[in-house]
Amino acid sequence: MKKFKLYFDKDEEVKWLNEMTEQGWECTDFKGGFYSFKPCLPGEWLYEADLNDHGFILSKEYRELLKDNKINVICTWGFWFLAKRKAQYGPFQLYTDLESKILQYKKIRNMFLGAGLVELICFYVEMFAFQEMKQWYFFVFSALLLGLFYVLWKAGLNMKNKIAALEGKEVTDPSSIHSLMGAVLVTCIAMLLRNYIPHLLYLFILVACIVVEIVLTIKIKKENE
Amino acid sequence: MGNEPQQPLTESIFYILLALHTPNHGYGIIKEVETLTNGRVIMGAGTLYGAIKTLLKKKWIRLYADTNDSRNKKEYVITPLGKEIFSAEVNRLEELVANAKKKEKEHEEV
Numbered sequence: 001m002k003k004f005k006l007y008f009d010k011d012e013e014v015k016w017l018n019e020m021t022e023q024g025w026e027c028t029d030f031k032g033g034f035y036s037f038k039p040c041l042p043g044e045w046l047y048e049a050d051l052n053d054h055g056f057i058l059s060k061e062y063r064e065l066l067k068d069n070k071i072n073v074i075c076t077w078g079f080w081f082l083a084k085r086k087a088q089y090g091p092f093q094l095y096t097d098l099e100s101k102i103l104q105y106k107k108i109r110n111m112f113l114g115a116g117l118v119e120l121i122c123f124y125v126e127m128f129a130f131q132e133m134k135q136w137y138f139f140v141f142s143a144l145l146l147g148l149f150y151v152l153w154k155a156g157l158n159m160k161n162k163i164a165a166l167e168g169k170e171v172t173d174p175s176s177i178h179s180l181m182g183a184v185l186v187t188c189i190a191m192l193l194r195n196y197i198p199h200l201l202y203l204f205i206l207v208a209c210i211v212v213e214i215v216l217t218i219k220i221k222k223e224n225e
Numbered sequence: 226m227g228n229e230p231q232q233p234l235t236e237s238i239f240y241i242l243l244a245l246h247t248p249n250h251g252y253g254i255i256k257e258v259e260t261l262t263n264g265r266v267i268m269g270a271g272t273l274y275g276a277i278k279t280l281l282k283k284k285w286i287r288l289y290a291d292t293n294d295s296r297n298k299k300e301y302v303i304t305p306l307g308k309e310i311f312s313a314e315v316n317r318l319e320e321l322v323a324n325a326k327k328k329e330k331e332h333e334e335v
Binding site: 050053061062064065066068069071090093094095096097099100103104 | 235236237251252255266267268269270271272273274275276278298299
């Protein structure tokens with residue numbers, strides 16, 4: 001049995017996998033959003049997800065440690081690995097104290113924000129290419145990269161909020177839409193300045209972004225009162 | 226080693242350093258700490274793995290030897306620097322407990 005889901009929050013993903021096991025489905029693999037399941041006893045397994053310790057690779061040392069703790073590595077995908085352990089061995093948590101939990105969330109946050117920045121830079125490159133070559137597909141690539149930036153940045157800010165919550169601090173960060181609008185705004189200004197001639201498209205997007213930014217700023221100010 | 230006051234050690238770090246006064250591997254450390262604390266502290270694999278990496282970087286522990294054991298499991302042991310840090314922490318904790326007990330006694334005598 002296969003199910004398609006895209007998760008950018010490991011806690012939500014683990015919660016869902018545990019729910020699937022409650023219904024009698026054991027996760028056996030994951031590839032590009034497709035989870036494979038086979039039947040099992042309800043509640044037989046507990047799940048965890050974590051970053052590989054060496055980028056795309058889960059080291060032999062960590063694998064051995066997990067195996068000693070009766071943890072099965074389901075698979076690795078990108079920077080992550082999925083793991084499960086039989087519920088009979090007790091509650092399953094890879095991070096059992098606050099300090100190490102926060103440290104790990106910080107690693108995940110930095111990964112998302114870093115990846116988001118890479119996408120943003122690629123977006124600017126594509127936008128310049130679009131302006132130079134005037135081919136429609138550069139604009140499409142730009143839009144896709146911007147979308148990717150938005151998703152990754154949002155995931156990073158989500159981690160930032162989790163960390164703030166664990167540290168008992170106030171969550172004061174602007175929303176990810178803010179970041180998105182800001183990025184598009186700066187891009188449009190750059191595009192317009194490059195040619196000194198107003199391109200109607202850029203001008204239109206610029207004005208729309210400014211309006212959305214003002215609305216968002218007012219909204220956030222209202223929420224913080 | 227500067228003259229700056231040492232930061233308190235987290236419970237996990239404290240117990241890992243204690244356990245590594247004798248060489249041990251990852252899972253062995255988890256089991257020993259579980260026994261020492263009567264099941265109160267059961268360290269997660271992620272917590273332990275991260276702590277080992279940090280302690281190696283700080284040079285408070287070192288690799289013992291991974292060729293002795295036939296299964297090639299990496300073992301770690303505390304370093305002299307680690308022992309220094311650890312005894313300083315024990316002294317700090319003793320001061321805390323001694324002061325607490327003193328206040329308790331003063332309260333009882335009132």
